[in-house]
Every structure is written in C-alpha cells, then in structure tokens.
Amino acid sequence: MCSAVLAIVQKKLRSRLYNKGGRGHSGNITVYHRGGLKHRRAYRYINFISPLDIEGVVLKITYDPNRTANVALLYYLNGFCGYIVAAEGLRIGSTIFSGFSPAKVEDAFAVGSVLPLRLLPIGFVVHNIETQSGHGAKICRAAGSSAVVLKKSSEKVLLKLRSGWNLWLNENCLASLGVVSNSSHMDNTIPKAGSVRHMGFRPIVRGIAKNPVDHPHGGRSNKGQHPTTPWGRLTKGKPTVSRKRRLNKLSYRFK
Numbered sequence: 001m002c003s004a005v006l007a008i009v010q011k012k013l014r015s016r017l018y019n020k021g022g023r024g025h026s027g028n029i030t031v032y033h034r035g036g037l038k039h040r041r042a043y044r045y046i047n048f049i050s051p052l053d054i055e056g057v058v059l060k061i062t063y064d065p066n067r068t069a070n071v072a073l074l075y076y077l078n079g080f081c082g083y084i085v086a087a088e089g090l091r092i093g094s095t096i097f098s099g100f101s102p103a104k105v106e107d108a109f110a111v112g113s114v115l116p117l118r119l120l121p122i123g124f125v126v127h128n129i130e131t132q133s134g135h136g137a138k139i140c141r142a143a144g145s146s147a148v149v150l151k152k153s154s155e156k157v158l159l160k161l162r163s164g165w166n167l168w169l170n171e172n173c174l175a176s177l178g179v180v181s182n183s184s185h186m187d188n189t190i191p192k193a194g195s196v197r198h199m200g201f202r203p204i205v206r207g208i209a210k211n212p213v214d215h216p217h218g219g220r221s222n223k224g225q226h227p228t229t230p231w232g233r234l235t236k237g238k239p240t241v242s243r244k245r246r247l248n249k250l251s252y253r254f255k
Contacts, residue, residue, distance in 0.1 A: 037200035053099030068143035144183030
C-alpha cells in the first residue's frame, strides 16, 4: 500500500479529541484535577471486537497518545483496515489470524492472532481478553499486561492475571496471543512537574491548605478530626465494600 493511500486510511480511522477540562455536559466539574492540555490529540478507533475467520497483515505500528500501549494498523483480506492493540514482537508485514476456525491451528499461533480460549494450550500467554463472548476485549489491554491459561474444564477456562486473581471464562471468549507491547512503560520516570501538566493533569491541593468554605479540613482550627472528603464523608478506615454484596463466583484470589 502506497504512502498516500496509507495516509488516507489513517485519517479515516481517527478523529479529533477535544479537551473537556474535567467538565460534563452541564459544565460542572465531574473529574477533578484535569485540564490544561495544549497538545492536539487524535483518537484512533480500535477494533476490540475482532473480525472472524480472516487473516490480516500489519501495515504500520504507531504511537497512540490515548493509551500506554502501541497500536498496529491492519489490512484484512476482505479489504477493510483497522487498528488493534499491538502485541510485543509484532512487526510490519506480520500476518495474524482472527476467528474460531483456522485452516491450520499451528499456523494461527502467531503473536497477535485472535483465537478462542478453547483452542489455546495450557501455559499460553494472552492479552486483549473478552469477559463475555462477542462483547469485545475488556481486560489485559494496558502496556505489558497479560494473562496465563492455567486450566480447562467443561465450557470454562481458568486464567491467571498479573494482579494475582484467577478468572474463569467461557471457552468461546476470544483472546490475543502474546503480551501487550511497550512493556517498558512501567520503567518510565517523570522528570518534572511540567511533564504531568503536559498530560492534562492539574495540581492536587491538600484540604488543610484550603479555606473552610472549600474543604472540611480548611482553616486553622480543624485539628483532631477524622479525614473526610470535600463533601464531608469519611475517607480512611470506613469500609467501602458492602458485606451484602454478592461475590463474583467466577474469580478468586490466587494463593
């Protein structure tokens, strides 16, 4: 694909992303400490719901300012193009398969290929995993994240996540092979405060440094009280999980 056509395809697959400054549709602040982003950003439309039973070729691997991982531009054999979250080791010209019934299962085990969990051997490392079949990838999408296939049973597959949780999923849920790209992201350091401002984050002011009208901790004579939120609710030591909440029977902590 020539560079001119490639530029047109990339332009169709992205749109301008405007900075809201943490405000909602009514103009009120819904997310605090946001704003000041001066750099223009473009949102890339990512295919978290993979097309079925088709092969694709990697045209380009590029940086995405909206996520920690890199993204790969694919050209599918049916003529369509789309972005996916790039896997570690994916290269320009690599061929991947997406679907339930590959012609040869051995050939489909390439980095970045999308297969149902029932076809994956125990010990395989996967990412971009669906929690419900056909609903699109929901977990293991950040840079360097992955899960390991631990066990198989009737219609269920057990995955071990990086957090230590084990998760039972339907065997028809799709997952991409390999680890998410840019695994060195966790090693990046922030050299100065201005770098955080460039990301669109504003400073967080302590409550005790504010006036009484702005925060319950504000003013001089508010010593000895329990820490609270700006709206007066307790923040430390109060249970945040309901005892009556029904536990998810599909997941448990790995010990």
